[in-house]
Amino acid sequence: MDGTAADVPWDGIDENWLLLLASAGSPRSGGRIVLLDPDDRLYLLGGWEVPGSLQDWSPDGRRILYSDVEAGRVVVLDLLSGDKSTIDVQGTIDV
16 A cells, blocks of 8 residues: 555545455455555555445545445445444435
């Protein structure tokens, strides 16, 4: 890895960046959040694992939305602070 969240030039994130969910196991086991910049530098974000499926990334690059099917909720995660907001969902999660 080339850096952490503290090293990311957050104001420079645009459509040329990629958000990755890196996992050594099955896709359902979740993974670590990684940013890849246009110069192929990797930034490992936070110390958390995403226990579900990555759904969307905010245009400013600072928040992600993922579904935690096992818990029956969707989660908005702030990539800078690590703060989470959860929305409980009844039935099938289809984001």
